[in-house]
Amino acid sequence: MSHISAGCVDAMLTAAAAARETPATRPVPIPAQPADMTYNGLRGVIYCEIWLFRHTPENQIAGVYYNTSALNNAAAPRNTCPAALWDRVTVPSLQAQFDVLAAYRNGPRGWTMDTITLPVGPVVNFDGLDTRWMGEGRLPAGVSLASAHMAPYSPPQSHRRSSMTFRAGQPAFILDDPEGTPWVMQAFGQIVNPSLTYATLPSLARSLRPPPGWRFRVQVLDRDLTIPTPRGYNWIMQDEQQNTYDACKEGACNFQP
Template identity: 30%
Template sequence: MRGKRYCEIILTKTISSYAVYNTWGLNDCPEQLWNKVSISAVKKETGSSFVHLNGPRYWVIDGFKNTSLINPAIKTISGIPMREAGILHLSLIDLFKNKPYQSHVVDRKTTWVYQADKPVFELIDPNGQVFVMQSYSVQKYPQTMNTLTQLGAKLQLPKGWKFKTGMLNKPETIQAVNNKAVVVQDNFLNTYQKASHDFLK
């Protein structure tokens, strides 16, 4: 699963919740289709007042368990088959600010698996909370799995935040506690999920 490509389209659900549609398990978000997707066309097709295109992205997890979709029904958006994988809770103010290093809650039933002897990438906030990268983005900057190790020198970290990378000594998992995942994005649009502890200690 690590290194596999996918895309997401985020649509309005209610005034403060947004449906996250994901291509994972259906297709790898074909370049020729994704390049033709436009926000205006998706708004027209879905009737959604807000649309966010999130991708292409690549997984930095090795697998998952005890994981299920919000809705397994396939919805084709701009010619790309997708399924509803999560519900993002966000106020309108946060939505329009869309700042990096702000935590958001996503309703989803997921447990990410990280294998031993594989690299992990962590953000640690000023309170010591640890967020582990689940996927990286090529939407804003060209990135590969190999360039992620150099992120520490590139990220514009807020005061008190740290970036760490290293190899896992043992397998680890991150579970969405009570089916709620707390996630942050860095300024390269890479996504991290809050973990119960530092994997690199």
């Protein structure tokens, strides 16, 4: 696959998706009228996401994502993605159920913010795991689905209407890019490094190898940091351990931390 061009890879995946389409496959479930919901006390809470990739009318590739936050957690509220449920969800099963180019299991992960408000969809159950639609990430023009799982330090747009809050007195985990833009971590991942936890994030710089000009730092906030999406999207990025960051640019932060 590494020797096939991005265009050929997408053509092959599109053909494979069409071949999978049967009367039993369903369209990607996107809510017609998502409702605003506020999630509180998120810092350190474990969650998972399911991504379903499809073509948009503009002939882009969109990853529609569904999040487990505040669900599946009656026995352990700090973990909304119990392994016994997560293990039931498989990529072949998702691709057999839905008319998609591909599917992806994104997790377990953990939040690093305190609260978020955003429109969400009704509960969607994937093979026993409850989730809610939260938005979609669109690949930049010319980027192939072969790279859809976010090449490190290469940002796509995440299309959503949301507002995150990082409380004063709490640490923010930040990557500064070569232009000086701060990218604030919204979530850490346990996919590449299962031993990574919220408690170990202050020492993350020891294991990151960012490109020249990038710098990881930890800043204890002296006031609340809010990251809204004034344009209906934000720029997001992952490091090589699949920790996810939001950019403080284009009016997306109330101050530059």
